[in-house]
Amino acid sequence: MRRFRCPSCQHEVFFPNTACLYCGSVLGFAPGGGFSLIGDDNPACANRATIDCNWIAPEPGALCLSCRHTTVVPDLTVEGNVEKWARIETAKRRLIRLLYRLELPLNDAEGNPAPVFELKGDPIDTGKPRVLTGHENGTITLNIVEADDAEREAMRSAMGEPYRTLSGHVRHEVAHHYFEALTGNDPAQREALRAVFGDDRADYGEALKAHYENGPPADWAQSFISSYATAHPYEDFAETWAHVMHVLDGLETARAFSLVGADLPEDLHDLALRPMERLAESWVALSVSLNAVNQAMGHETFYPFVLSPTVIAKMEAIRALITRNWQL
Ligand SMILES: [Zn+2]
Ligand SMILES: [Zn+2]
Ligand SMILES: [Zn+2]
Incomplete structure (x- = not known):
């Protein structure tokens, strides 16, 4: 994330802010620019009153670019669901900004928003099936229980995962959509990814069951970013894609606060044009220091992952896939 300023008083404004904390101006964000004053020219998103969405809508009463990608919202009469929805949308706005800046398509062939999110809570009746987080044909289902910190931490611990966040979830799930969207009509591209991630035609259900x-295999960390990535080439792609997003957003933020060298470009778009080997070098140096700072404060590790040369090569394949059609 880059840094933003209030258009009225020039004080710093942070990405989730709905108003300037210094001068009180009511603000809205547009992913192609920064913050503007909310008004007739810049109407607020229709979800602003409910979930504090701080993005600008194309016209009064409309949803913003991020909110239009949510087609199902949880039952808002259930206590706590508005807050959970709001937290998921905050992570999703960061994601949509990244996708937008990386020129990834945000519509399908008919011009409808894609991918779309269905945010659902488990049924009150505990005998009914739970909502499973996952992706199918451009629709991402997310169980809103993930927005509850205590529940998410309990799941992280039960699954033996080093890291479980809303940002991680949404970045992982959109990867499944873009795997299809970017390679579905391009057999050569699909073959190129198979050479890196393995054959995606392997039976998915059987692979997950196994x-x-x-x-995971004992030596998984040499070739995979996470143990879950070993389950199937689709999951390897999605796990690795999420880390490409983490590294790009993380380095852009670090660069904006002068935490990495000025030899790296400030702009996300320009960063994404640097080879992953170079980006990983800065990212590893940054995460070693931030891991130590986090531990000094008694927090969990900032970035509990190892980027092996094989993993960096997989990330490079994804970086190249994302940027391959950019007009330079
Ligand atoms: Zn201000
Ligand atoms: Zn919105
Ligand atoms: Zn997945």
């Missing part, structure tokens, strides 16, 4: 029964 993963949950047997766990």
